[in-house]
Amino acid sequence: MTAQPFHLAWFGAGGFGVKSWGKTWSGDGGRNWTDPQLFIDLARALERACFDYLIMEDSSYVPDAYGGNAKHYLASATATPKLDPTVLAPVLAASTSRLGIVPTLSVTEYHPYMLARKINTMDHMSRGRTGWNIVTSSSHRAAQNYGRDEQVEHDMRYDMADEFFDLACRLWDSWDADAVVLDEENGIWADHRKVHTVDFEGKFFKSRGPLNGNRSPQGRPVFVQAGGSDRGREFAAGTANSIISGTSGGVEGMKVFRDDVIARMKRLGRNPGDCKTLFMASPVLGETDAEAREKREGQRAWTEAHPELGLLHLSRHSGIDFSVFPLDEPIADTVQTNGHQQMLRQVIGLTPREFLRQSQGAVEFVGSPDSVAAQMDEVMQEVGGDGFLISNFDLNRRYISEITDGLVPALQRRGLVRTEYAHDMFRDNLLEF
Numbered sequence: 001m002t003a004q005p006f007h008l009a010w011f012g013a014g015g016f017g018v019k020s021w022g023k024t025w026s027g028d029g030g031r032n033w034t035d036p037q038l039f040i041d042l043a044r045a046l047e048r049a050c051f052d053y054l055i056m057e058d059s060s061y062v063p064d065a066y067g068g069n070a071k072h073y074l075a076s077a078t079a080t081p082k083l084d085p086t087v088l089a090p091v092l093a094a095s096t097s098r099l100g101i102v103p104t105l106s107v108t109e110y111h112p113y114m115l116a117r118k119i120n121t122m123d124h125m126s127r128g129r130t131g132w133n134i135v136t137s138s139s140h141r142a143a144q145n146y147g148r149d150e151q152v153e154h155d156m157r158y159d160m161a162d163e164f165f166d167l168a169c170r171l172w173d174s175w176d177a178d179a180v181v182l183d184e185e186n187g188i189w190a191d192h193r194k195v196h197t198v199d200f201e202g203k204f205f206k207s208r209g210p211l212n213g214n215r216s217p218q219g220r221p222v223f224v225q226a227g228g229s230d231r232g233r234e235f236a237a238g239t240a241n242s243i244i245s246g247t248s249g250g251v252e253g254m255k256v257f258r259d260d261v262i263a264r265m266k267r268l269g270r271n272p273g274d275c276k277t278l279f280m281a282s283p284v285l286g287e288t289d290a291e292a293r294e295k296r297e298g299q300r301a302w303t304e305a306h307p308e309l310g311l312l313h314l315s316r317h318s319g320i321d322f323s324v325f326p327l328d329e330p331i332a333d334t335v336q337t338n339g340h341q342q343m344l345r346q347v348i349g350l351t352p353r354e355f356l357r358q359s360q361g362a363v364e365f366v367g368s369p370d371s372v373a374a375q376m377d378e379v380m381q382e383v384g385g386d387g388f389l390i391s392n393f394d395l396n397r398r399y400i401s402e403i404t405d406g407l408v409p410a411l412q413r414r415g416l417v418r419t420e421y422a423h424d425m426f427r428d429n430l431l432e433f
């Protein structure tokens with residue numbers, strides 16, 4: 001490759017839930033959504049296109065923030081239903097051989113031992129291709145499903161995440177890499193001197209250890225994180241191998257975000273090359289630039305006609321009922337949330353309608369595959385790296401093919417993304433360039 005290559009990952013927005021539904025290219029997506037075949041097809045297409053990873057979003061509650069009840073969410077199958085991504089992950093791993101598989105698990109919903117054990121099992125089963133999207137959860141409804149009255153306060157959730165991460169890592173390290181000796185002559189499967197308790201007692205969590213499974217191919221999974229607030233970025237900079245960014249503000253916003261991550265990593269004593277920041281993008285592709293522009297206009301018109309559908313996400317992520325805000329009045333900076341801070345910051349000062357007109361991601365990519373490849377090249381050169389997280393709420397096989405069979409070959413022709421995997425394991429591929 002002559003150009004500076006970048007990475008590609010795919011965000012499974014809406015998780016293991018209803019994807020495209022009731023639209024021209026949805027197929028039977030509304031009815032057969034519990035069948036994992038769409039995700040298997042997605043994972044195989046991504047692997048053919050040499051993506052780094054597929055991340056499966058998750059949350060575990062039925063939202064009711066918009067309008068004060070679940071009506072709109074259930075009627076439109078928005079953010080609900082969702083099945084467990086940790087059950088889907090091994091199916092995807094068994095259908096592929098190189099792609100990284102990243103389920104989402106929350107530090108306020110799991111105990112560290114249970115999470116470490118699950119991920120250890122998945123990393124064994126996938127032969128070193130498992131990641132963990134580390135989230136803290138944000139909704140009171142999720143907290144109430146797990147026995148608390150309210151969600152933990154925003155910054156304290158990240159304090160919990162710090163401690164959780166520390167303990168989980170100790171558990172993953174509790175078996176030395178050479179603990180399994182397989183000494184048939186002396187009848188020793190594992191050397192007990194190489195398996196250690198962790199005896200952890202923190203502010204939030206306690207565990208004796210060791211894990212009851214030996215070290216997996218990667219030892220620790222690939223850590224993915226998406227915190228956007230000051231506290232969230234600090235946590236991500238200290239832990240992540242890949243930060244997925246929903247930042248706004250165009251190319252400048254992306255650059256500021258990445259530079260900030262790099263500065264934080266250096267301050268924390270980490271090598272910035274050990275974490276790849278990927279920016280959300282939802283390319284709109286057509287045979288020609290004109291066709292793609294027309295398609296984007298169609299999307300805008302659809303959003304204009306269904307503003308409540310766009311606001312469902314904003315409401316559930318912030319816990320604020322946006323159905324009571326006039327569509328054409330700016331949101332005041334007095335509005336506060338214990339939910340996603342970055343997202344709320346992006347809406348303050350705009351009217352809800354203006355917010356909905358914005359694209360998903362900091363920059364909009366619209367055009368033929370070759371035009372979009374050129375646009376992505378330009379943006380990455382300005383930002384300095386490290387790639388894109390492709391995301392589309394209306395997921396169907398046509399869109400998957402537009403990206404993997406149209407856009408990716410155009411990027412490959414320009415030497416911008418890999419044409420083959422160099423390694424067997426996820427982290428090795430991710431940190432290769």
Ligand SMILES: Cc1cc2nc3c(=O)[nH]c(=O)nc-3n(C[C@H](O)[C@H](O)[C@H](O)COP(=O)(O)O)c2cc1C
Pocket residue numbers: 011056057058059104133134135136137138225226227228229230231232233244245246280339340341342343389
């Ligand atoms: C691309 C992306 C994917 C995310 N995926 C999830 C998810 O699957 N589950 C979840 O609870 N939160 C998810 N989040 C939310 C983040 O983990 C985090 O809570 C959010 O970005 C707000 O962070 P902040 O309050 O530090 O700004 C995601 C955020 C982004 C930008």
